[in-house]
Amino acid sequence: MLLTDPANIFYFTGFRGSAGVAYVEGPEAVLWVDPRYTLQAREQARGIEVVEVRTGLIRFAGRWLRRGGRQRVGYEDGHLSCRDFLQLRQEAGKTVTWVAEGKIGRALRAVKDEEEIQTIRRACAITSKVYEEVLPRVRPGVKELDVAAEIEYRMKREGAEAPAFETIVASGSRTALPHARPSSKLLENGDLVILDLGAILCGYASDLTRTLYLGRPERRIRRLFQAVQAAQLKAIQGAEPGVEARRVDMCARRVLAERHLDKFFTHSTGHGVGIEIHEDPRIAKLERTKLRAGHVITVEPGVYLEGVGGVRIEDTLLVTPRGQEILTGASKDSWILE
Numbered sequence: 634m635l636l637t638d639p640a641n642i643f644y645f646t647g648f649r650g651s652a653g654v655a656y657v658e659g660p661e662a663v664l665w666v667d668p669r670y671t672l673q674a675r676e677q678a679r680g681i682e683v684v685e686v687r688t689g690l691i692r693f694a695g696r697w698l699r700r701g702g703r704q705r706v707g708y709e710d711g712h713l714s715c716r717d718f719l720q721l722r723q724e725a726g727k728t729v730t731w732v733a734e735g736k737i738g739r740a741l742r743a744v745k746d747e748e749e750i751q752t753i754r755r756a757c758a759i760t761s762k763v764y765e766e767v768l769p770r771v772r773p774g775v776k777e778l779d780v781a782a783e784i785e786y787r788m789k790r791e792g793a794e795a796p797a798f799e800t801i802v803a804s805g806s807r808t809a810l811p812h813a814r815p816s817s818k819l820l821e822n823g824d825l826v827i828l829d830l831g832a833i834l835c836g837y838a839s840d841l842t843r844t845l846y847l848g849r850p851e852r853r854i855r856r857l858f859q860a861v862q863a864a865q866l867k868a869i870q871g872a873e874p875g876v877e878a879r880r881v882d883m884c885a886r887r888v889l890a891e892r893h894l895d896k897f898f899t900h901s902t903g904h905g906v907g908i909e910i911h912e913d914p915r916i917a918k919l920e921r922t923k924l925r926a927g928h929v930i931t932v933e934p935g936v937y938l939e940g941v942g943g944v945r946i947e948d949t950l951l952v953t954p955r956g957q958e959i960l961t962g963a964s965k966d967s968w969i970l971e
């Protein structure tokens with residue numbers, strides 16, 4: 634199997650560079666990198682043959698397969714570009730039969746081992762800690778971008794390598810945009826504020842969202858918040874081994890439907906978290922994958938009302954043999970900042 638997706642190359646070899654091609658056959662693996670990454674690859678991909686290539690990785694890989702007389706080779710159809718695939722096919726020649734195997738890496742990565750769980754646990758702990766530390770700075774007159782910068786600075790000071798994604802800080806009516814980018818808007822009294830943050834630690838991500846309110850919320854905002862909180866709790870409780878992912882999604886959707894809010898819940902309930910911030914299993918309407926102990930997923934229902942704002946609450950959790958454990962322990966109840 635030829636690997637081109639950096640997330641899978643990291644998973645199978647330990648190499649974390651942004652460019653490289655690996656070939657895995659039985660217990661053997663070889664990793665091809667360009668000269669920028671030779672030293673790093675030797676250091677990170679322990680026990681794996683590292684070859685420096687100066688003539689184009691794809692071209693080299695194709696010729697290597699041809700020389701070695703390989704006949705059936707898997708490739709990552711969800712990742713390899715059409716151009717690279719055409720070149721690979723041309724260089725490898727007619728004796729190689731290409732088999733699309735884009736799902737294997739993702740499927741293996743979905744269930745985490747003990748070491749991976751410990752790393753994600755620590756990434757989640759950093760994220761929760763930073764969230765609580767930043768709370769006092771979430772107040773009227775502060776810019777969304779400044780809150781985001783503070784979060785990312787503190788995550789790095791706590792040992793994170795990088796944010797797992799562009800930190801979301803959205804306030805007021807901008808909270809109705811599920812993936813709002815932080816702007817120069819100032820937080821104001823009477824604003825809903827959504828903070829969505831995650832850290833990368835040793836190559837593994839975490840994901841946490843909290844919604845806050847600046848001032849004294851009117852009743853409809855309280856109801857909105859309570860509905861999302863109830864939906865999230867129900868979905869978390871529903872996440873157990875043996876349960877189909879779509880059932881967890883349905884738990885959240887049903888609670889919101891009882892309050893006529895389901896049509897404002899416009900995304901899926903959650904996603905797997907690991908080397909990538911969004912990975913398998915998806916916690917979505919049509920997802921029949923059964924949850925297993927070792928899955929790390931998010932549960933993040935949200936409701937978004939144009940012109941009013943949005944509420945989303947998200948935790949990263951570990952599916953355990955008996956149920957689930959929340960890894961992002963940051964408080965959810967103190968959401969009103971008066």
Ligand code: ZN
Nearest residue numbers: 829840841842
């Ligand atoms: Zn998130």
Ligand code: ZN
Nearest residue numbers: 840931933947
């Ligand atoms: Zn998420």
